[in-house]
Amino acid sequence: MRAQREKYYPLIPVLAGYLILFLIGREVTGMWQLMAMIAFYCALGQAFNIFLGMTGYVDFGYVAFLGVGTYGMALSISRLWRVEGLGIGIIPIGLVLAMVMAGLLSVAVGAVALRLRGAYFAIATIGVNEGFRYLIEGAKIWGGSEGIIFSGQMKKAFGKATASALSTFWADVMVFSIAVIAACITIYYMRGKIGYALTALREDEDAAKVMGINVTKYKIIAFITSSSLAGLLGASAWALKLTYVFPPDAFEIHYTVEAIIIVLLGGAGTLLGPIVGGLVYGLSKYWLAVIMPGFQLLIFAPIIIFIIVAFPEGVIGWVKRRIRGTALQNYFL
Amino acid sequence: MALLKLENVTKRFGGLVAVDGVSLEVETGEAIGIVGPNGSGKTTLYNVISGVYPADGGRVIFEGNDITPLPPYKRAPLGIGRTFQIPRPFSSASVRENVAVGAMFGTMSGKVGVDESLEIADRYIELVGLSPHRDKAAGSLTPVEKKLMEIARSLAMRPKLLLMDEALAGMHPKDIDEMVAFLKKIKEEENITIMAMVEHIMRAVVGFAERVMVMHQGRKLIEAPTAEALKDQRVIDVYLGRQLGE
């Protein structure tokens, strides 16, 4: 089935890209932090793209899934660290819990919000994000507004050396892995029936329904996928690295905005877009912080406006349009 | 058993009754035309049949089953296909991908995979003569090409009943004749029942439809073999003096 294998060739540049970033980080001294940051943005973009890019719906409350995932890991460590013999096994438990919690939240959100269109959906998702955060703070769940600090428990559960290695290296490896997994899922969806359904509903939801597409089902699939990945990302990039979780940070809307920028910049709904977007955004943010600290947002703001108004298809979207009809188009997703 | 049976179908929008107690039976293999001036409720009727609007009264029965409560996406796999008056392509996808959507989610939903659907799409794209444009973005086609793509897309669904909404509007008279011949051909070859809606292109109606239902202000005015219906005085009055063949 050569045709079958060929369908997945576009994955190669993606995997190559992540591998290169990883190697640069490992081999070149001092670059690990930067590469890890870029990997985070790429992963964030890949995960978010599965929903935003493929359905065209804007989940302005996306960061809630990262936040919930962070809590999943934080709760696992802070509650289970005493259990004999569990040791490093707490980490996979934390990851699973993060994914499950994020998945559950997305089912709850989806049931409410996915009946709504466009702007109403965006507002509803903001509502869920903020509502959830204030519920945690207001009812003093999970540490309330003080959050959970579990660095001490981490050290006691895993030993100082392992805990440190987790925070400074293995968490980032997880982030890279999540990016790769998200990319694989993206192309699997894009090439499958799901991809066609999502493209159809993104372009014209009513026509899609008449063509026989159960738009709600497909929206939910994309939504849960995207959210679960976000949960994993929160569990690794936030919980394990920072060793604390704090509601105002965990539900901070600007992460959602960063995710949106990355996806848009790279090209929404494309496979390569999030990598390009993550790379460009991560590098720009880093350099701006070095050159002109305090001015990053001031510079990003008009750039965002410019992209939206003049360049809405993003880098990869633009490239794809150019190579349409050529042999290259099947490999450049 | 009639393929499609409308029993006293009614649809209201607030105080306006867009479709008022319309009853109709369509047999398999028919070519039937729905005619009527602007605002007579034809599009609304189509929307009720395809499920876009839920009926406020009456029933829609397809192949003996009451489909009135079904949402639109469940009606397509049963075999109800539809084209729109103003084509609604999935603009950023290619023509091939657009038509493949029809195959994937139509009557063969669940039975064909992505690759098979693409092959089926190729067949229908060739049938309507759009093969040179197969890989182009659907949004870049000319309006006529978009209409042809709509038809290919709905044919790829392998529908039993095809609702065509003003498929011929804006076409040159010569093209209309070709189109009518084409529709007759696919009706035979694909074994589809076609319900075609036209506002005032009588040439097409006469050429294509064996039977005609004339609507006026939401109600069925008359239902008869084409020639008869178009000579009826009430129909002529309703069209304000327009006559056959214009």
Place this chain on the structure above:
Amino acid sequence: MVGQQLVGNLIQGLVLGGVYGMATMGLSLIFGVLRVINVGHGAFIMVGAFITMWMFTALGLIPIIAIPVALIVGMALGFLFFYTAVRRLINAPELASLLATFAMGMLLEEVIKIIFGTEFRGYNWVVGKLTLPITVLPMSKVYAFVGSVAIATLLYIWFNKTRAGTAVRSVVEDSEGARVCGVNVDWVYALSFAIGIGLTVVSGILLTMFIPVGINPYMGGQYTLKAFVIAVLGGLGSPYGAFFGGVIFGLIENGSYTLFALIPGVVPFALTRFLSFVILLVILLIKPTGLLGAK
């Protein structure tokens, strides 16, 4: 005792709500006419707050004088943003306008930050108090409320009695139809956006008359969120709905705070916010056109 406190808080809530409502009118107007959701809404309120504070502390001018200044500044900003960006967003997918307006807000925040720094500022305008049977209201709050009602009324008159206002209403009904009737739809869009922004900036003044402290570049965020809830309550796209939605919101906010404060072991402030979002979601589910909306 609790009862009296509750009623007192409700009165305060009513007054604050009027100001909230007025603050949301711009948001609703912009959505109603242009179908654009101004996610940067709070930042414009913040600009109004800074104008007031600066005029008071640097120039010694009382906030009431700041109102026309704010209106002019606001409308200028509105026209500026419209012609540079918003105009192209009118028919674009929602994502575009959501993001672009957010970026506008961000831009304002950063500019103000560079000029004024991030410390919390405030001012102190003492003009006496109004003593009611149950509670005491500082006169500045009373002025804020009166101002809100006055502006809402002026807007009503403008909408319904002037030519420009009628043109705007016609565009809301049917933009193509209005165009055919000779209405300069593009100008209506620009004007509506500018007025919407102008109203929002002015509301910043009234809000500071209510809460003259905590003024900082990032204060807008919480008001954007409240505005969304209020706008949905009153019906997205209806400025009058927004005003009454605001009043209802103020009542609920203060009333629920008093009640939550009775429950041990919770943080009433956070729970009030939680409640407001629950209301938002419930309304979006049951009656998205808002309690008072009909479209």
